[in-house]
Amino acid sequence: MQAAKIFSFHGGIHPAENKAQSLQLPLGRPSLPSELILPLGQHIGQSSRPLVKVGDKVLKGETIAINNGFLSSFLHAPTSGTITAIEERLIAHPSGLSDLCIIISPDGHDTWTTLEPLHHWQDISKTDVLAYLSEMGIIGMGGAGFPTQVKLQGAYKNPLTHFIINAAECEPYITADDMLIREKTLELVLGIEILQHLVQADHVVIGIEDNKPTAIAALQAVLGKRNSKIQIAVVPTKYPSGGEKQLIQLLTGKEVPSGQYPADIGILCQNVGTCVAVHDAITFGKPLISRFTTLTGDALKAPQNVEVLLGTPVAHLLDYAESEPKKLNRLIMGGPMMGYTLNSAAVPIVKTSNCILAASKKELPPPAPEQACIRCGMCEQACPASLLPQQLLWFSKSQEFEKAEHHNLFDCIECGACSYVCPSSIPLVQYYRHTKSSIREAREATVKSDLAKQRFEARKARQDAEAAEKEAKRLARQKATPSKAAEEKKAAPANAAAPLAAAPATTDESKKLKVDIAIGKSKLKKLQKQLLEAQENEHVEEISNLQLQVTEQEKAVALLEEQLAKTVEAAPIAAEANATKPAPAPVNDELKKAKVDVALIGVKLKKLQKQLADTPDDQELKDKITTFEADLKTAQDTVSKLSDSTQTTMSASTTEPKTAISDELKKLKIDAAIAKAAVKKVEKALKKAEEIQAPEINAIRQQLKEAQQRADELENALANPATTTTKTETIAEVAPNSVDADAAKKRKIDLAIAKAGVKKAEKNIQLLKEQGKDESEIEASEWPKKLIEAQEKLAALEAEESTPVTTSVATHVEGTTEAIAKSQAKAEPEMDLANQIKKEKIAVALAKAQINKLNKRLESAPEDADSINQEITSTEQRLQSAEALLEKLIHSQTNLQENR
Amino acid sequence: MLTVLLAIGILVLLSLIFGAILGYANVRFHVEGDPIVDQIDALLPQTQCGQCGHPGCRPYAEAIANGEAINHCPPGGQATIQALADLLDVEAIPLDGDHGTETAKRVAVIREDECIGCTKCIQACPVDAILGAAKQMHTVIADECTGCDLCVEPCPVDCIDMVEVGVTAKTWSWDKPQGIAATSLNIIATDRQTEVAH
C-alpha cells in the first residue's frame, strides 16, 4: 500500500458539505414496506422484460425480469411475496412520469431463494463471470446505472493501465459510500480483487476525498492486513471530484478525449457500491436487491444512512427517518447539485438512488430569478470540463444547436458548478439539458426521416418498376395485334383475287351485318343484365317485360347472324355458281325474307296474345290476333314454298352438289354455335346456382355435361363434312335437345328464385308477427300478398317441371325461339303457344289464389261480405275465362305438334 | 472622327473577347440540376403526407428551390421553417394555416378487430408501414409510421385512429428555462441568496 500521486482538474467549487448530519446515527435497516415497486427501467438502455405474472409467488432473490437486449439488466425480487400488479407507476425521474413497474406485496417471511454463489470465479472464463454478473442484475451504482458487464467488456478493448475505484463522493449531503466503506470494508476490498482479476489493470487505485477520514482509516487497515497492492489516493475535497472524468484526471493526469470513454485511454472506473455488489453476487450468490442510501435534510429528525431494499417507496423511508411534513419543502432524489426534485413521495428507491434529501425552505430556498448575463466569466472558472459555459448559454438560448455542439456541449457533465457560481442566477445546466435533449430529438428525427425517405423511395421505385412492366407488356401486345391484322390483310386480297367480282359486294354486306350483330349483341347484353337485376330485386312485372325484350333482341341477333352466315356462304357459292346458275341466290334471299316475316309476325302475335291475357274481353285484340294468325300462316306457306323451290333448284343443279352441302355445313355451324352457347349458359347457370346454393346444382351439372357432349358431336360433324348429309337428321334432333337442357336449367333457376321469394315473404310475415302486430295489420301489409304470389309462381314452375316435354320448350322462349327460328320457321307459333300456355297457367293460379284470399277475408271480415263476394265472383269469372283459354291453347299446341 | 471610330472599335473588340470568355465559361461550368434541392429535402420531415400540396417531400423541396414559400409543411412545423430559412438565408415566416396546423407527433393505429382486410390503407401508405394481406387483418408498424394521415381517408370501415405519441420517461426532454423573468425584482445583489444554506 502506497500513496498515489495526485493531479488536479480545472475548475470545481467548494459548496457547504453538510455530510455530518447523516453520519450521526449508525446504519439503519428500515422495516419491510407494505409493497415494493420495482421499475423495469432502472438502468441505462432497454427496459427489462418481466418474467413473472400477476399473482405469482416469488422468493427473495428470485429473478423477476430478464435483460432485453445487450444494454439491459436483470431484476430480482428484494423480498419474498406475491406479485400484485405489473403496471404504470410514478418513478424516480426528473420528468415525474410513470413507467412500467412490478409491484410485490411482501409476505413478511423474507425467505431466500436457493443461492448459487460462483465459488470458482478464478478458474472459469471471464466471459462466464461477466454473464453471471449480468444475471445478478449488477449495474453501476454511482448514478448513471450503466450495466457493469457491458462496462467491463468495453474495458477489454485496450490494456488497462488504471483501475480506479470511485469513493470520492463529492456531492454535498451524501454519505452513503462513506458509510458503505465503513460497514463493508472487507467486502469492498474483496470485490475490488474480483474485478481486478477480471480486468487485469496495471494499477488499482481507490480515489477518496479527504473529508472521509474514518473510511480511509478502515480501508488502510484492511489493505494493510491483506498486504494488498491496491493504492489509496486521498484527493482534496472539491466538487465534482467524484465525476468519472474528473477523478481520472485527478489520479492519472490524463484527460478523457471528447466523445470517448475512459476505456479508450486504458482506464476503468467503478463505484464502491458496484464493487461490494460484485462481491456479494460472486461470493454469496446474492443478486443486487438492496443498496445504501442517505436520508438527510433539515426536514428529517433522524437523518441517517440506511441499507434499503430496492423498490421501497420514499414515503416509507421518510417515515422511518421521522420526517416533519411541516418543515419539508422540497424532496430531492440525489444531491443538491445533480439531483432532481420529486413531486411525489410514492416513488421507489432504485439501484441508482444514493440519497433522499428532504430539505426545508431555509435549507434549499427556491432558485432566485434569472438575470442578464454580466459576462463575469465565473462559470468558465468553475467548469470542471473546461468548457465555455457562457458561449454555450448563448447558443442554447438562441437555439443554435450546431454551434453548441461545436463548442462541445456534450462534454458537459451537468455538474451544476456553473449555475452555482453564477452571480446572475442563470440556471445554466437547465439550458444545457434542454439543448442536449433538443439535439438528441433532432438527431432521432433525422434518423427517422431518413428511414422514411428510404422507404418512400423504395416504394416509389417498386411502383415505377411495376408500371414499366405493365407498359412493356401493353406495348408488346400492341405490336402483336397489328402485325396479325397486317398478315390477314395480306392474305385476304390473295384469296379474293381468284373469285370474281361478287366477292367485294358480299364482304361489304357482311361487314355491315357484322356491325349490326355487334350492336344487337351489346343491346342483348344490356337487357340480360337488367333482367338479372330485376330478378334479384324480385320486380315481377319488370321481369316479364324484360324477358320479352331479351327474347326479341336475341331473335334479332340470331337473324342477323343467319344473314351473315348466308352472305359469307354466298360469296364462294356465287363465285362458283355464277357461270351456270345465278338463280339460287335470289331464292335464298326470298326465303330469308319470308322467314323474317314469319318471325316478325310471330312476335307481334305473341305480344297481342299477352295483351289479351291481361284483358281477356277485348274483342279488337282477338280480331287482330286472328288476322295476324292468318298472316303468319300465309308467311309460313311462302316459306315452305320457297324452301321447296330452293330444294328443287338445288337438286336441279346437280352439277353443284357442293351448294347443298355447304348449306348443310352452314346449318351445322350454327347448330354447333348454339350448342356452345348453351354450354356456356349452363355453365353460367351452374355458377349462379352455386352462389345461391340451389339444390339443382347436380341437375345443372348433368345438363352441362350433356350440352358439352352435344357441342362436341356437332364439332365433330363439322370436322368431316362428307358425312354431314347423313347426320343432318341426328343433328336436327339434337338441337332441340340442347335447347331443352337450356330451358330446364333456366326453369330450375326460376324455381330457386321463386323459392327464395317464398322464403323471404314468409320470413317477413314471421317478423311482423314477432313484432306483435295482429293478423289484420299483417294482412294489410303487402307481405301476405307477396307470399301468395310467390307461392303461386313456385307452384306454376313446379307444375312445369312435372311436364317437362312441353314446358321445357315453353318455359324459356328466348332460348328455343332462337334455335327454332333458325332451324325451322314452323316452330315459331308453337313457341308462342307454349309461352301462352305457361302464362295462362300462371293466370289461372293467380286467380285461384285470389279467390282463396278473398275467401279468407270473407271469414275474417263478414261485414264486408257483399263487396268481397262480388270480387270473388269476378275473379272466378276471370279464372274461368283463363282456364278456357288455357285449354284452347293446349289444344292448338297438340294440333300443331301433330301437324308437324 | 477616326478617334471616335477607333474608340467604338476597341470597345466592340473588348466586348467580343469578353463575350467569348463568358460563353466558354458557361459551357465549361454548366450546372446540371439543382443540388440545393437535396439539401432542402434533407431538412423536410419526410412524412410524405402531401399536406403541402405536392406528392411527397422531394417535390416540395423542388418547389421551394423554385421559389415556393417555405411555410407549407405542417409536420415539420416552425422548426423546419427555421431550418429552411437558415439554409436559404430568407426570413422565417409563420406556418401557413391553409396547409394544416402543427400537431403533436402521431402514429396510425388500426383497430384490428374492425379491420376487414381491404388493403386500401396499405396502398395509401407512402412508406409501406402497414402490414397485411387481402382479407387478413392489417397492422401499422409504429416505428415506421410517419403519422401522415393518408391511410385514414381510404379506410372503408374507419378503423384507423391517429394516436398521439405520448411522452415516456425515455423520450422525455427537459424544458427550456423561462429566461430572464420580466417580474424579476430582486435585482440588488445583496438581496439575493446564492449560497446553499448556512
Add this chain to the structure above:
Amino acid sequence: MTEYLLILVSTILVNNFVLVQFLGLCPFMGVSGKLETSIGMAMATTFVLTLSSLCSYLTYTYILQPFGLEYLQTISFILVIAVVVQFTEMVVHKTSPLLYRVLGIFLPLITTNCAVLGVALQNISKQNGFVESILYGFGAAVGFSFVLVLFSAMRERINVADVPTVFKGSAIGMITAGLMALAFMGFTALVQI
C-alpha cells in the same frame, strides 16, 4: 521586395478600403450576419478583386494607352469587372451551390462594389506596374476580407447577446463598424505610402 510588403501592409491595415477609405460598405453591412456567409463573400471578393485589377491593368496598358483612349478607362473597367464577376458567379455556382445560394444577390453586386472599381482606378492614378497592380488589388481584397470576417464574427455574438431593443440589428452593427473604424485609425502611424 520591401515595396511589395509595404503595398500589402498599406492596403490591408493602414489604408483599409472598408474602414479607412469607406469603399465597399454595402457588402460589409449586408453579408456580415453569418460567419460562414461572410467567409464565402470574402473569398469571392478576393478572387474578383485580384483578377479584375490584373485585367484592368492589361486592358489599360495594352489596349487603351496605345490608342490614346485613356478617357475610356472607366467604361472599359466596368466591362472588365462585369465579366470577371460573371465568370466568378459561374465558377461558384458550379463548385459551391450553397455558397452560390447564400451569397444570393451579393455576388452579382460585386459588379457594383465600389471597392473593385476603386482599386482599378487607383492602380492607374498611382501608376502601379503589373505586379504592383496585382498586389494592390490582392491587398485590398485581403483587407476587405479581414474586416468582413472580424465584423461578422462580432455580429454573430452580438446577435445572441442582450442588446437593448433600440440598438438591435443594424443599429448595433453600425456602432460596431464605427468602433472598428476608430480602431483601424490606429494603424495610420504604422506606415505611410
